[in-house]
Amino acid sequence: MFVQICMRSTARIIATALSLLLLAGLTSSDAKLTERQRALHALNRLGFGPRPGDVDRVMKTGVDVWIDQQLHPEAIPDKAVETRLAQFPSLKMSDSDLLRTYYAPLLMARQRMKQAASTAADNGTARTDPVELRKELLKDIPADRRPQIPFQELTAQRILRAADSERQLNEVMVDFWFNHFNVFAGKGIDRYLLTSYERDVIRPHIWGRFEDLLMATAKSPAMLFYLDNARSVADPANRPRQQPRVAARAFGRGTFGGGGFRGRGLGAAVMIRPPRAQSRNQNRNRGGLNENYAREIMELHTLGVNGGYTQKDVTELARVFTGWGIAPPRQGGGFVFRPQLHDVAPKTVLGVHFPAGGGIEEGERMIHILAHHPATAHHIAYELCQRLVADDPPPALVDRVAKKFLATDGDLRETVRAVIQSPEFWDPQNYRAKVKSPFEYEISAVRAMGATIENPMAIARTLRQIGEPLYGAQPPTGYSDVAATWVNTGALMNRLNFALALAANRVPGVKGDPASLIPAAAAADPVSSVDALAVALTGGDLTTQTRDTIKARIVERKAPEQDPWANTQLPTVAGLILGSPEFQRQ
């Protein structure tokens, strides 16, 4: 009897609790974040998390003022980072300089190796160990011309900017837009072309009009190479009758497209050649259409996969983009349109008819149309809201942001502003609700610790382990922006290990000191250090359960005499906090 009553009352309590929760859920939009929470939320979502003191600084400035500043990054001084980046020479180089400086020596070394290998094969002394071969290949290349330098410096700048730049929202949007227009560093010479791609194509356009950004990517050597558009040429039957001689020569020799070093000196060394069949002594009429870019520009860059295009639209759009290519490095290595390789037959894409005899303007017109298409507005709005607000963004918000995109001619600053100024962005149910990507997680941990990155490549290596190597997404889709991708068994274990290693100064080249984050009195006492570090590292958003777990670990540790408090345990506390479920979220 007693048991029954007890059960009934328990059930009633649970029911009450549930309805209260439900009520809380329903009315959560009316609830407000505190000013401190607003500052923290802004720093988490519009940046890579707070450094020590950042929350107070943002509150002092005023959250809305800070956001407005962040929306105009060009006006924010960023001297410290810029000075630091000045030590990386490749970041300022043009494509052709990069290729000449870092790629040409590699190609020549390969050539030498090839000759040496055939001699060695004759003598039966051929080496096969890949590590040895690589060492052999690089041994005569001067240290400042090593082929890995541009990629390492590019990676370093992204990490340093995310961690240390005052223009935090800018870095978030660089990450977002690079990922949207993803180019994979592992594809051939894209490893060298990415420097200019991020610097000249992504960064200058992310606060402008979407059409300009789209056009810049379409004409970038990195994208032209990555999605094979530089190789896509008209079917011979559809090319203009008169093949201009000059252009034919430009195509025959020393252009980008595939292949490698032909031993014709430096000029040729850095050039990627068109398919062999198109070289001078063979039938120049070979070569033809490649659908790769035409599909991805609609599926990923603009309309979205359900944007209403057909396979026929893909093929016809590929024809529209024929002739778009990459100039030889000695001509600057930039975008070039080759009319003689353009498909001049009539075509229809998405209902837009192009009569015979067109040129580059067809592709430019399609880019204009795609950039202003309602499906594109929706696709971009959805992705932005997913990135900044919630994995599964509220449809009403997406619609409003899409409208803003269309109404402002695709003004990306105004579109982002519409997301940030929405009630949904500030809804308490979205506070600390989104799981950080590996990049966000690592950088936010470094920032929270107030750590100094002496060697950015150490961070690059751990990012690889966690599953998000920078510039390392092979498919054009880029990396996922939802928790399900990142919150899983193996990845979580790697995150926890990163947290412990970072806090204990075991990530080589990254230095931090948890003791510096809290008052000396708190640092001296195990239990109060947990509370103090919880405030310092998470703004106090650490549940009682998590705190108690950490405190228990501190109090109940085995052999405390061999495990003295001051030196070893403070990093452990910090590591446990950085690994906590709360810190996984932003």
Place this chain on the structure above:
Amino acid sequence: MINRRFFLKSSGLALVGGSLLPNVFVRMADASTTRGRKVLVAIFQRGAVDGLNVIVPYGDQAYYDARPTIAVPRPGSAAASALDLDGHFGAHPSLASLVPYFRDRSLAMVHAVGSPDSTRSHFDAQDFMESGTPGVKSTEDGFLSRAVNARKEANASPLRAVALSPALPRILSGSAGAVAMTNVAQFGICGGKASGELASSFESMYAEAVAGTLGGTAKESFEAAHILQKSDVAGLKPDNGAVYPQNPLGNSLRQIAQLIKSGVGLEIGFTDVGGWDTHAGEGGAQGQLANNLRNFSDAIAAFAKDLGSRMGDVVLVTMSEFGRTVRENGNRGTDHGHANVMLVLGGGVKGGKVYGAWPGLAPQKLYENRDVAVTTDFRDVFGELITKQLGVPALKTVFPGYEATPSRWRGVMG
């Protein structure tokens, strides 16, 4: 009885009367087995491998007409040419290390297999293939996860389903508690002497309700780590002189073999390998695809050799989101197509045969006038494997909305 099998084999009859023989793994005498636990290993070739150049329909003139520069030559017609399988199909010469298993009747292929959905988007096609629900985007979990759940087991090992990848793939996401890892040896909390204590701190932190979705994930991770640390899985060396190639797939398969040999309860192993999106410069008997296929084939062959007689309890299957265009494109490559080929290797496989209804490559036979038509739904291949290899009694929950009737199976397994 004087080994009738031995007699058949040594008299050469095996070659003619092959159907009398089970595949080589079943015939292997010394049975160091997996203690009867059946294992299914799946490899996803991400990027859409060109199945027509993997298992070459050399008997189809249309194949050569459509591919003037990237076709794999007919068997014997060139120094590097297709390795004949059945008089119509030949294996790419880079599959040389796997062809002996075909001859031993432990390797089968299913051609013209794929997803009925017409998408040529890598992302969507992979998504549909991994969710097991082509055309339905809202499916939350992967079909291999549902296959694990379809056969409940008391005290199931947290290592029942393992993906060798940095993140859990779609195909294993869901409530089955699959674990993703890239390095079996280093899976766990690395905190020096205090590792154990730190792990339990994290465990209780993540056990709390506050962890939400993170909680379940963490539980599985920690349990898996406990077992791995106890069993010294990573210390197991390859057997039978197997040498894995130094590439990511070789590395993954080596570790899946370690999990199988250590008896930690693996039932489903998964890994993926990229680099198949050959839009340009694909090559024929030699070149880009040939190099990738050699790495691929050698890694699988090393896996089979390593496991030896244990392969009697293992089936390995390969998959890819769609095939590629029959015609080569303007850059000596191929664009996104439709049907593809799957390889099935292991004990219980009725190998030595290319299964599936070959639709042919004549223009009127092509899907949307450009691609190999799908004549076998990939769910019918997996349906058969999941039923016969994993003993899943019903496929209703594995492939919801699909009538996965045995009558549509190709009979790849005995």
